[in-house]
Amino acid sequence: MTDYFQRQLACYADAHRDQVNSVMHIIGNPLLFVAVVLPLCLLPLSVFGVQISVAPLLVIPALMLWTAWDVAIGLAIVVTSIPLLFAAAAIAGCVSVLWVWIIAVGLFIVGWALQIIGHQVFEHKRPTLLDNPVQMLISPMYIFAKLFIALGFRPDLAAVLQKSSKQTPLGTPLYPVEGGADVDQTA
Numbered sequence: 001m002t003d004y005f006q007r008q009l010a011c012y013a014d015a016h017r018d019q020v021n022s023v024m025h026i027i028g029n030p031l032l033f034v035a036v037v038l039p040l041c042l043l044p045l046s047v048f049g050v051q052i053s054v055a056p057l058l059v060i061p062a063l064m065l066w067t068a069w070d071v072a073i074g075l076a077i078v079v080t081s082i083p084l085l086f087a088a089a090a091i092a093g094c095v096s097v098l099w100v101w102i103i104a105v106g107l108f109i110v111g112w113a114l115q116i117i118g119h120q121v122f123e124h125k126r127p128t129l130l131d132n133p134v135q136m137l138i139s140p141m142y143i144f145a146k147l148f149i150a151l152g153f154r155p156d157l158a159a160v161l162q163k164s165s166k167q168t169p170l171g172t173p174l175y176p177v178e179g180g181a182d183v184d185q186t187a
């Protein structure tokens with residue numbers, strides 16, 4: 001696990017404490033992935049005589065980046081991406097081009113709606129990617145980090161997430177309030 005990934009994961013964890021928001025991300029992230037790769041499945045390509053679409057080739061750099069940041073999580077994302085790529089290819093192969101775009105736009109809207117509602121309604125925070133676009137790449141890694149921790153596989157990841165939770169404890173306001181008025185910490 002790289003230091004960069006540890007810092008990004010801790011930052012991401014601080015903005016994703018609510019369980020409902022986490023579930024919305026678990027649903028929304030794969031929807032967004034399929035929404036993005038679905039239109040790319042319409043672009044055929046021949047690689048060493050094998051017919052494929054552009055979709056897997058354009059996903060490979062992201063998969064390599066995730067694996068470079070953390071091998072185990074990266075490989076878990078690779079394994080998860082394969083059926084999602086097959087699902088997108090199956091959809092693209094069964095419907096017209098117009099329907100591919102309709103489905104992709106629909107999935108994109110639903111995926112982002114889940115993310116935004118999760119942050120606004122349950123987390124009461126702006127999505128981290130608005131301040132740091134790299135956080136969009138951390139999202140699937142965070143989901144697998146939480147899964148690995150729950151299964152007892154990665155105490156190193158648990159330590160990173162536990163450390164981040166000490167920085168801003170859940171339920172603690174960022175700006176203390178005393179007697180209903182903001183308290184100036186510099187006075």
